[in-house]
Amino acid sequence: MDELKQKIALFIDADNAPASKFEDVLSEVANYGVVTIRKAYGNWKSPTLKAWEDLLHEYAIQPIQQYDLTKGKNASDIALVIDAMDVMYTKQIDVMCFVSSDCDFTPMVTRALAEGKVVLGFGERKTPAAFVNACSKFLFLDEEKEKTKTTVKPKNIKSDTRLINLLRQAIEATEDEEGWAALGPVGSNISNKTSFDTRNYGFKNLSSLFKAIDLFELKRGPNNSFLVKNVRNK
DSSP: OOGGGOEEEEEEEGGGSOGGGHHHHHHHHTTTOEEEEEEEEEOTTSGGGHHHHHHHTTTTOEEEEOOOOSTTOOHHHHHHHHHHHHHHHHSOOSEEEEEOSSOOOHHHHHHHHHTTOEEEEEEOTTSOHHHHHHSSEEEEOSHHHHHHHHHOOHHHHHTOHHHHHHHHHHHHHHOOTTSEEEHHHHHHHHHHHSOOOGGGGTOSSHHHHHHTOTTEEEEEOGGGOEEEEEGGGO
């Protein structure tokens, strides 16, 4: 299906997501298709949701009222999951998008993936890792993301064992006899394994990320495309 014609359902945990970043969410989601369902969950009588309330009419978001009936229990999360499951099975939806930082929606995400849906996640860096990794793609929305490009040093990225292993494995899976791998297939290999986006590390694209790490060699290949090689294999 043409991505621009894909139908998207957007579910917002307003209690646990920054309203100030909603335009960033819409900008990213627009790359996947058209948002046909927009719902935001929370106790709309709470003054803490005033920023989200101001966005409801502007972006045609349907507010779903959930009272805080029991201390320590988030009724909004439960309502969101019920509605998401209902939409998944009763509506013609191709992409499901969840905006939340606190709740672990992993079981719901894995079920959506099993049904052939693309699952996009957005939240702050406190979001449970299992939820982040389960999504087809997850983008961090907190301010740290904005500052990462200038504050994170390559040596700190090199110390991220999980990231380095992920990059190396993707190269090994797609490299030619000389150890060179085209950047496109490398990126696809990574995306097929886990939620991954170079912007979460402060880089615009995969080539910029590889350039910042001296563990890899990058060069131009056919049609001016990038090829990457694991330095330790040289």
